[in-house]
Amino acid sequence: MTTLTYREAMRGAIRKAMQEDDRVFLMGEDVGHYGGCYAVSKGLLDEFGPERIRDTPLSESGFTGAGIGAAMGGMRPIVEVMTCNFSLLSLDQIMNNAATIRHMSGGQFNVPVVIRMATGGGRQLAAQHSHSLEGWYAHIPGIRVLAPATVEDAAGMLGPALEDPDPVLIFENALLYNESADVAEPVEVDIDRAKIRREGSDLTLITYGGSLGKTLAAAEELGSAAISAEVIDLRVLRPLDDATILASLAKTRRCVIVDEGWRSGSLSAEIMARIVEQGFWNLDAPLLRVCSEEVPVPYAKHLEEAALPSIAKIVAAGLLAMGR
Amino acid sequence: MSERTTKVHLNREHCRKLLHQMLRIRRFEEKCAELYTQEKIRGFLHLYIGEEAVATGVMEALDPDDAVVATYREHGHALLKGVSADAIMAEMYGKQEGCSRGRGGSMHLFDAATRFYGGNAIVAGGLPIAVGLALADKLAGRDRVTACFFGEGAAAEGEFHESLNLAALWRLPVLFVCENNLFAMGTALELSESETDISAKAASYSMNSEAVDGMDVVAVEVASRRAVAAIRKTGAAHFLECRTYRFRAHSMYDPQLYRAKEEVEEWKDKGPILRFRKWALNAGGLREEDVEEVEAEVDREVAEAVAFAEAGTWEPVEDLMRDAGAEKRI
Secondary structure (H helix, E strand, O other): OEEEEHHHHHHHHHHHHHHHOOOEEEEEOOOOOOOOOOOOOOOHHHHHOOOOEEEOOOOHHHHHHHHHHHHHOOOEEEEEEEEOOHHHHHHHHHHHHHOOHHHHOOOOOOOOOEEEEEEOOOOOOHHHOOOOOHHHHOOOOOOEEEOOOOHHHHHHOHHHHHHOOOOEEEEEEHHHOOOEEEEOOOOOOOOOOOEEEEOOOOEEEEEOHHHHHHHHHHHHHHHHOOOOEEEEEOOEEEOOOHHHHHHHHHHHOOEEEEEEEEOOOOHHHHHHHHHHHHHHHHOOOOOEEEEEOOOOOOOOHHHHHHHOOOHHHHHHHHHHHOOO | OOHHHHOOOOOHHHHHHHHHHHHHHHHHHHHHHHHHHOOOOOOOOOOOOOOHHHHHHHHHOOOOOOEEEEEOOOHHHHHHHOOOHHHHHHHHHOOOOOOOOOOOHHHOOOEOOOOEEEEEOOOOOHHHHHHHHHHHHHHHOOOOOEEEEEEHHHHHOHHHHHHHHHHHHOOOOEEEEEEEOOEEOOEEHHHHOOOOOHHHHHHOOOOEEEEEEOOOHHHHHHHHHHHHHHHHHHOOOEEEEEEOOOOOOOOOOOOOOOOOHHHHHHHHHOOHHHHHHHHHHHHOOOOHHHHHHHHHHHHHHHHHHHHHHHHOOOOOHHHOOOOOOOOOOO
């Protein structure tokens, strides 16, 4: 058992992957000399040198595409994009190349690239550094989308992501980097399945990434109101693990989805649709959700808090789902 | 490097080869245009007719193990890289015997065996891929070159500048080949660029850069061999602007309102095949019987490709999801 921060866990995973496989390298803005915008790669430049810990210019599309090309050329690149807002500058490469090339080439080429990026609000960074766009990426066939919400997942998702022959996007909620937990080695994480983080029988709370902590806290509060809430951490936003969701719903028959993305056209909407398609007759109450308010995330602390999912909103939705 | 790679010997064999390669592209595409009107080929069809000297000259400088990244106007590049005319034509038909199993069509020809990386239909979207392929070669210590073709329209895209900077900054073995045909679809170069000398833009990234007459196959071959030899020797990227002209419409939907018929006719008089054939016949590099034989060989290859595509089969609809993702992780 080792106590690690989320940041250290991710760094350890990168280090291990690079030690085990010469084809793995990390590139992105400020990953080397600066030590990583969120200090994830701090120290790795000294350990592995500038060829494998590769600082890039501010050319998101260029270096993301270079990662895709390097993957097609036999390497296993880890591309770090500073925040998911910036990843919109890479979207052409991710959408039009990484996600399409296997199918478009009739299966001749695959793109084993891992693209990591920070996501989420809560740090008063306003509307160009705070959004949660992972739901958009989960719309795209041809890529896998992961959201490690725990230190253990931060330690254990990169390895299997690098073994995936297809592109994998990893969204790291920036509020999690300082979280710490005990991690047992070796870490093995299944990147196909959601995980039940709290067992319960009355109500299912479905969430992922930065909202997991709030949702678990809300579940505790609901517990003090004699409501037994089960908490599902999706972990894999694409492909969604429908089976785990539906099995929980078959038991609890009530559900609240917590998603830091905006409500309209969101991942939460997709999950609701799947529950309605496949589990409608198991439901005892309307499906509810807690999402970010439909505004660009504001700077002022009280306004930002009001824009994002909160423990109070989750508890309120949970009570409503229970008819209270 | 050896003289083999830097000198062009215009003996009869080589003249015949250059003519043959240019004619393969020309006749293949003329047949495609015909098949398009018969609705055998659908979707977009972008013809390279008029620009054949560029792909032909550059490809002479590449080894089989070098990679090519091309655009949606790539039938000729695929053919000359070694993808069979059969597999390309079947792809144009959408048949599963096509080089992309019918998933790509005219704009997305791919072939792993010959290291042909598409068939990229987002303008400038292939440049970062080429940078990455070259980066992989550099990191793995492989002595290979990646040639990346694109039109002058790409110079207006951010990915062009990002990629040139990365390739120069990281000293990557990329040959950037700008096929400057003067029009980005229907927008003339002078209407879209403040600096119309594309090779000058490349030079600003501290990259070796030159412009050549892209209607002269020998000039293109000479410049390409020199550039590729320099890349192999130094590992550093090189930029080659080939000034050329597209004789046909941008795609089959284009009524060509943006240029005068006379202008097209003037360029046709300077056409790469016409010009090279005339020169080679005069200079004794080619004999009339060579031209006749080459024409016959090309006609036969194209006819066989059409027969192959006609005989091809449709992939069962049940296979739609095949290659949407890997079967399993490795």
